Amino acid sequence: MSVSPGSSMRTPRRRVAGLGSARSGTGHFWLQRVTALANLLLILIALPIVIWAAGQGQAQTLAILGHPLVAIVLLLLIFSVCFHMRIGMQVVIEDYLPAEGMKVLALIANTFFTIAVGSAGAFAVLKISFGG
Structure with a gap:
């Protein structure tokens, strides 16, 4: 039995095994769950x-x-x-934006937006904490 140069003896399942969106889907899935758990615990501490x-x-x-302990909890939150x-938001952007250029711009904007929101929140907590 001869195999043509462009074909493979691998099954369709074997050809796609381990492949995903840049092979990082599982990592993002677990990281999302871990941060959700951290959010839950920190909110239970911060809410009272x-x-x-x-x-x-x-x-x-x-x-x-x-108070330093309160400030630390709020900063972690x-x-x-x-x-x-x-x-x-990265998952939503990757899943629902079809155009590659728009996807890249949206991912960059997502990163800058979350950095801006986090920085503003951290600045406010630190300003209160240090009595400014």
Whole structure:
């Protein structure tokens, strides 16, 4: 039995095994789940703090939010939420934008947007924390 030069003896399943969107789909799937779990845990910690601070006057609220442990929790929450948002939007962009050029621009914009949102949130927390 002879095999033509352009054909393969591999089965269709074997030809596609391990291949996906740049072979990173599983990593993004798990990273999305891990950041979702981190978000849940951090929100469960931060929500009572924010509710408690909301019932206070401005000076007391600033003192509560300025506490180092509270600031660390809020910074971790901001980082985790922004990272989770970036991954989620990346999946949507990759799945639903057909044009390659638009896809690249949207992915770049997604990265810059999440960095801007995270930086603004971190700046606000740090400004309160350091009494600025």
